[in-house]
Amino acid sequence: MNKTARSLQRTYPTLPDAGTTQLRILSGIPDCDYRVRSNLPGEQDTVTLYGIDFYSSGSLATSNGSFTLVYTIDRLTKGCPDVEGGTQLLVEATAHTLFLRSEHMVSKLWYVDDLQKSNKSKALVRTLANMAAGKRIVWQEVRSGNTALELQARNYDLHELNTIEYQVFIGQQLIHQQMLRPGGVYAFVIGPASNEDHSSHMFELTEPNSMSMLWLIPQYVVMSLGEVMFSVTGLEFSYSQAPPSLKSLLQACWLLTVAFGNVIVVIIAELKFFKSQANEFFLFAGLMFLDMLIFMWFAFYYVSYDEVAAMHQRKLIKKRH
Incomplete structure (x- = not known):
């Protein structure tokens, strides 16, 4: 196989198929460390997340079409909120994501992720905000100043955006600036305000295309x-x-x-x-x-x-x- 083909394959997403499932954990609680213990095989049974952090299990073998995850979440930093453990059914041929948050009584969120690249050479972004539901998040194009996306803090849908540079605002406050690349699948995590400043981080779930269309x-x-x-x-x-x-x-x-x-x-x-x-x-x-x-x-x-x-x-x- 030639070098170009290998370069393209390097950016292909690893998708779960029949007989396997995937687990990802995202923490949206800044300055707080957590240890997740579970029944995952091998060394994956214990995972430590430091502040706003990300973990991916890769492909996990399923039995009879699913894997029952049993997990506990231990707080490692004093003064940080507790996050309860539990059980979760991970279905085969599906990527599951756990998002840890601290706002209100709901301290965690499970959702099914989509890691496939956009077939329009655009970027896919999911905004995960750890803040009150009433706040609004605005994605604004840097070059034109136009609003590309406006959503509530608890809108966790996957959105397709053009591959240009954006500024992300909460109200009038600029919290992040990011260039999105074609074919990339991103999870944008926003932490709660600390001294009126929001911590944020953009995680790359699927690597962008290595070659232009x-x-x-x-x-x-x-x-x-x-x-x-x-x-x-x-x-x-x-x-x-x-x-x-x-x-x-x-x-x-x-x-x-x-x-x-x-x-x-x-x-x-x-x-x-x-x-x-x-x-x-x-x-x-x-x-x-x-x-x-x-x-x-x-x-x-x-x-x-x-x-x-x-x-x-x-x-x-x-x-x-």
């Missing part, structure tokens, strides 16, 4: 030029080499070959023979090379049809009869 332009230009030349030439060949009574039929057969090719692509893509999309592309390239060899063999032995000569021969036959 603009690199696709040369490939699409070459493919489009090749398609135009091949399609026009093929239609002209099927028209000129067919007898008058079969010209329309053979042109339709030529177009039907394009449909067969699309069916092959759909079957290979949907059945997912390969985990790596790069290997899938190598398969398509191999099929095209094989098709080229077959085409060369037919072209070598093909005898061209001369319509003028054929018409002249038909006239001679008519005169003889």
Whole structure:
């Protein structure tokens, strides 16, 4: 596999599939350390979070479609709020996230996370605010000053944003400035106010794309030029080499070959023979090379049809009869 393919694969999200699940823990309590003890396998049974912090378990094996997490949360810093433990069912093929917070009586939040990249080359952001529900958070574009996103403090939905630089405000107070990159999936954690200042941190759940989508332009230009030349030439060949009574039929057969090719692509893509999309592309390239060899063999032995000569021969036959 070449260097470019490896560079692209490095940014692919690790998604849970059948038989596995994932756990993430985010702490939104600044200046407070917590130790999470659980029944996770190996060294993951004890996790320490320091202030606003983040932990990811990676893939966890499930049994009968789920994993029952049993956990306790110990406070390590005096004067910090207590956070209760409990049990949580982690379903297979799903990423689960626990958010620790201190505001009001609800001290924790469980939600199902989505780590897949945006298919529009944008960024996905979830804002996790540890503050009163009535406060509003504003995402403002730095360059234009326009408001891109305005939400309440307890709105934990995943939002799609353009890949530019933003300033985040609570009221009139600027608390964070961040450049979002294409393909990144982010969790933005805001802690409660301390001396009117809010602690915040942007966690990168899925690494942004390592290459710009603009690199696709040369490939699409070459493919489009090749398609135009091949399609026009093929239609002209099927028209000129067919007898008058079969010209329309053979042109339709030529177009039907394009449909067969699309069916092959759909079957290979949907059945997912390969985990790596790069290997899938190598398969398509191999099929095209094989098709080229077959085409060369037919072209070598093909005898061209001369319509003028054929018409002249038909006239001679008519005169003889």
